[in-house]
Amino acid sequence: MTDAQDTAADSSLRTTGGTPPDDAGSSVTGAPTPLLEPREGIPPVVADEDALARVIAAFAAGSGPVAVDAERASGYRYGQRAYLVQLRREGAGTALIDPVACPDLSGLGEALAGVEWVLHAATQDLPCLREIGMMPSSLFDTELAGRLAGFPRVGLGAMVESVLGFVLEKGHSAVDWSTRPLPEPWLRYAALDVELLVDLRDALEKELDRQGKLEWARQEFDAIASAPPAEPRKDPWRRTSGMHKVRRRRQLGVVRELWQTRDRIAQKRDVSPGKVLSDAAIVEAALALPANVHALSGLNGFGHRMGRRQLEQWQAAVDRAKALPDAGLPLPGQPVTGPPPPRAWADKDPEAAARLSAARAAVSALAEQLNMPQENLIAPDSVRRLCWEPPKVMDAETVGATLAGYGARPWQVEQVTTALVTALSA
Numbered sequence: 281m282t283d284a285q286d287t288a289a290d291s292s293l294r295t296t297g298g299t300p301p302d303d304a305g306s307s308v309t310g311a312p313t314p315l316l317e318p319r320e321g322i323p324p325v326v327a328d329e330d331a332l333a334r335v336i337a338a339f340a341a342g343s344g345p346v347a348v349d350a351e352r353a354s355g356y357r358y359g360q361r362a363y364l365v366q367l368r369r370e371g372a373g374t375a376l377i378d379p380v381a382c383p384d385l386s387g388l389g390e391a392l393a394g395v396e397w398v399l400h401a402a403t404q405d406l407p408c409l410r411e412i413g414m415m416p417s418s419l420f421d422t423e424l425a426g427r428l429a430g431f432p433r434v435g436l437g438a439m440v441e442s443v444l445g446f447v448l449e450k451g452h453s454a455v456d457w458s459t460r461p462l463p464e465p466w467l468r469y470a471a472l473d474v475e476l477l478v479d480l481r482d483a484l485e486k487e488l489d490r491q492g493k494l495e496w497a498r499q500e501f502d503a504i505a506s507a508p509p510a511e512p513r514k515d516p517w518r519r520t521s522g523m524h525k526v527r528r529r530r531q532l533g534v535v536r537e538l539w540q541t542r543d544r545i546a547q548k549r550d551v552s553p554g555k556v557l558s559d560a561a562i563v564e565a566a567l568a569l570p571a572n573v574h575a576l577s578g579l580n581g582f583g584h585r586m587g588r589r590q591l592e593q594w595q596a597a598v599d600r601a602k603a604l605p606d607a608g609l610p611l612p613g614q615p616v617t618g619p620p621p622p623r624a625w626a627d628k629d630p631e632a633a634a635r636l637s638a639a640r641a642a643v644s645a646l647a648e649q650l651n652m653p654q655e656n657l658i659a660p661d662s663v664r665r666l667c668w669e670p671p672k673v674m675d676a677e678t679v680g681a682t683l684a685g686y687g688a689r690p691w692q693v694e695q696v697t698t699a700l701v702t703a704l705s706a
Contacts, residue, residue, distance in 0.1 A: 315446040318471040320373050322464065325364075327381035332388070335367075335375045340391040342372035345420065347398045347477035350405045351457040351470060355554065358546045362408040363457035368474040369395075376470060379412045380460070386413030396420055398481045400436045402504050410509065419505050420497075422477065425484040428493050428500070430651035440476055443483045448472055491651075496691040500656075503689060518614055522563040529609040533601035534566040536610055541597040557581065557594070565598055618661065619668035635667040635704050642703040643696060650695070658696045662686040666700065674705050 351364040397416035426434035488494040517539035546553040561581020570576040625633035647654040
């Protein structure tokens with residue numbers, strides 16, 4: 281039994297209540313304390329090069345890890361760019377930076393080279409930070425740390441409350457952060473998001489170490505920090521909500537044409553595509569194949585509020601798709617590079633389906649024993665690939681090498697290999 285398994289087996293030390301014990305073995309008790317104001321007050325928003333230079337110097341001279349967060353305008357603006365960047369470091373205090381006024385933060389990124397960044401749900405913020413020249417060489421993800429430690433709720437507010445005993449005000453998480461000037465309550469909220477992030481990191485590091493999982497977390501953090509930018513998604517129009525209703529190739533062509541038209545308009549206007557035309561309206565038009573503007577205007581999503589000019593541009597997109605030759609129409613489904621959907625395994629390969637069932641049961645049991653989500657113990661896609669095309673030699677060395685080839689970290693290979701070999705050999 282590993283240290284982590286031994287710790288998880290001791291119910292008196294498990295974190296199922298959401299609160300890890302402190303060094304004395306006790307937990308945060310009593311009513312949590314509302315966190316209403318940043319320690320040094322709300323800092324002024326950095327919006328010019330001189331102010332940015334002062335922040336860079338201050339953070340370069342600071343000590344210890346740096347807490348980093350970013351606010352986007354999802355649902356309001358096109359894309360996922362950052363509209364506010366928050367940082368906090370010992371000796372430097374808190375900084376709020378406007379990346380619209382200061383779009384190049386590479387100098388700040390360079391000043392923090394070699395410093396550990398503390399983020400919550402790092403994979404959400406790293407793409408927009410990369411766009412403005414900020415990428416960590418090492419990081420600590422407090423959300424992922426919470427998952428590995430077995431916390432049932434891993435949102436920032438829930439973690440700060442259960443671990444540190446403070447309540448964060450979360451009322452502004454979904455506002456339009458592209459608004460200028462940003463209202464003071466929003467800036468207070470943004471500053472408070474990084475106020476206790478390093479404190480949370482320190483507490484979680486102790487808890488992971490106590491459970492024997494700290495090295496596992498470090499491997500996960502290193503994998504996030506070293507991961508290359510994600511490749512652009514192929515055929516993103518296929519992710520339109522409601523696509524399962526669209527069966528015929530001509531209808532698929534209408535979805536593609538309307539989606540691409542909407543995307544061009546949204547990008548030009550810098551608004552969320554959903555504010556230009558809803559996914560439901562796109563699917564409605566694809567299923568109906570309207571013959572003219574009058575027919576289109578009668579469909580849900582193309583109602584009386586839409587002007588004649590707008591209706592004509594959508595009808596033109598529909599007409600373009602209707603005029604395509606069959607060879608130019610998209611094929612149903614997407615090219616499958618890995619195993620087929622598991623629901624099809626029983627018909628395609630019953631033995632593979634049996635392997636997957638046994639492997640899933642083994643991973644589920646081990647994840648429960650280790651007190652963490654199954655998907656953090658091993659990626660479900662790796663298990664599917666292993667079960668669909670198992671190695672010819674079913675031993676620990678071969679299975680471990682196969683999982684490593686799919687991107688599993690060394691700690692994951694060490695934990696799951698024996699269980700998977702047993703399950704697949706049965």
